[in-house]
Amino acid sequence: MKQQFSEALTIAGTDSGGGAGIEADIKTMQACQTFSTNVVVGVTAQNTLGVQGQYPLPRGIVNEQFKSVLANFAIKAAKTGALFDAEHVSMVADNLAHYQLQNVVVDPVMVAKGGAHLLTEQGIKTLKEKLLPQADVVTPNLPEAEILAGQKINSESDVKQAAIKIQQLGSPNVIIKGGHAQDATVSDYVRLADGTDYWLTSPRINTERTHGTGDTLSAAIVAYLAQGADLKTAINKAHKYLADIIQHPLYIGNGHGPLNHGSWKDDNDEI
Numbered sequence: 519m520k521q522q523f524s525e526a527l528t529i530a531g532t533d534s535g536g537g538a539g540i541e542a543d544i545k546t547m548q549a550c551q552t553f554s555t556n557v558v559v560g561v562t563a564q565n566t567l568g569v570q571g572q573y574p575l576p577r578g579i580v581n582e583q584f585k586s587v588l589a590n591f592a593i594k595a596a597k598t599g600a601l602f603d604a605e606h607v608s609m610v611a612d613n614l615a616h617y618q619l620q621n622v623v624v625d626p627v628m629v630a631k632g633g634a635h636l637l638t639e640q641g642i643k644t645l646k647e648k649l650l651p652q653a654d655v656v657t658p659n660l661p662e663a664e665i666l667a668g669q670k671i672n673s674e675s676d677v678k679q680a681a682i683k684i685q686q687l688g689s690p691n692v693i694i695k696g697g698h699a700q701d702a703t704v705s706d707y708v709r710l711a712d713g714t715d716y717w718l719t720s721p722r723i724n725t726e727r728t729h730g731t732g733d734t735l736s737a738a739i740v741a742y743l744a745q746g747a748d749l750k751t752a753i754n755k756a757h758k759y760l761a762d763i764i765q766h767p768l769y770i771g772n773g774h775g776p777l778n779h780g781s782w783k784d785d786n787d788e789i
């Protein structure tokens with residue numbers, strides 16, 4: 519039987535350690551039955567202990583990858599990840615507009631789990647001004663949400679208020695991820711374009727193997743959007759995927775270890 523895969527795109531940085539960035543996105547999409555193309559915006563020298571180097575690529579190389587991918591693939595959904603600085607945020611925003619990409623999920627990656635900054639101050643400003651207005655969904659973690667909304671988040675009502683402020687930056691749908699809180703339950707807050715909102719909860723797994731969890735969630739949303747799922751279904755299935763694979767750790771590296779992306783058996787259930 520011929521297997522039909524939908525096609526999606528990740529626009530991000532590579533992780534030589536294989537756990538986050540483009541590598542996490544490709545593995546996630548494969549596990550969720552979507553084919554992932556990729557535009558490499560920059561290369562990182564990275565492992566489970568941290569980021570040792572980061573090397574954004576010249577504009578010509580980024581533009582040429584967009585051209586090749588969009589000339590040959592029917593891209594149904596796309597995501598952005600680490601974009602490094604204002605110049606690279608801007609070139610990605612220009613390409614999203616030029617190729618009129620649909621179902622765009624912006625993961626506003628700012629700081630890696632080990633503490634390295636993957637986006638400059640000026641890059642954050644450009645992300646707010648040029649990228650978020652082109653996003654369908656934005657997926658900040660708690661520290662990123664505080665920066666985007668310009669407020670502290672100390673309570674559930676702060677999370678809701680921040681999500682509304684982030685919507686006003688131009689992304690109609692917002693997911694504030696709760697991995698960085700300390701509660702026994704991890705709570706992600708979803709606020710949709712029509713103003714409906716809900717919490718997605720899962721037990722907090724006591725593990726250091728959380729490198730690339732954010733990339734993985736956004737890549738899974740893109741995978742399901744590419745298959746034609748409505749946004750709420752895509753978000754809920756992606757959350758289910760992550761909550762499942764985080765329970766099947768790989769013991770690789772002695773720092774923030776990678777997820778076991780291939781451990782998922784998609785039962786294609788409706789949520």
Ligand SMILES: Nc1ncnc2c1ncn2[C@@H]1O[C@H](COP(=O)(O)OP(=O)(O)OP(=O)(O)O)[C@@H](O)[C@H]1O
Binds near residue numbers: 629659660721730761
């Ligand atoms: N210990 C944990 N147990 C269960 N789920 C978790 C845990 N940590 C994170 N998650 C889930 O992983 C996803 C990503 O959350 P998090 O807030 O860690 O994002 P992030 O900081 O962007 O991740 P990264 O920078 O490593 O890619 C969320 O859906 C969150 O609920």
Ligand SMILES: Cc1ncc(CO)c(N)n1
Binds near residue numbers: 530630
């Ligand atoms: C390249 C890259 N993208 C994203 C993250 C965040 O997980 C990371 N650590 N490295």
